[in-house]
Amino acid sequence: MNTKENKKSRTTLKALEKISGRKLTIGSLLGSIREGEEMTQVEFSSLLGVSKQYLCDLEHDRKTVSAKKAAEFAEKLGYPIAQFVRLALQEELDRYHIPLQVELHLMRELAA
Incomplete structure (x- = not known):
């Protein structure tokens, strides 16, 4: 991601939050994607390879995921991994009250 893409991504995030x-x-x-696809939690959790309860906990912010798991979710759903990983990392920083903001930069193309 270049600087222009980072700014666009941050602007998009702010719009979604608003x-x-x-x-x-x-x-x-994940909840927004699931609802947009008109899937039940059972269907969506099966697609992600997690339990319905775990998905419910994620959607209600009772649980978080690792960066690795976030990347796996993105791949299973066919989305770019950067935004999923950024959110997972940011949530961890926020949980521990570490006043930093995550920005990601693609170092190399991922092997298919």
Whole structure:
């Protein structure tokens, strides 16, 4: 991601947060994707390879995921991994009250 793409990504995030009325999290992102696909939690959790309860906990921000798991979710859903990983890392920093903001830069193309 270059600087222009980072700015666009941050602007998009702020717009999504304004629409939803809350901070975008990996759980709210997954919930939005699931609802957009008109899938039940059972169907969506099966697609992700997790339990329905775990998905429910994610969607309600009771649980978080590792960066690795966030990347796996993105790949299974056919989305670029950067935004999923950024959200997962940011949530960890926020949980421990570390006042940093995550920005990602692609170092190399991932092997297919």
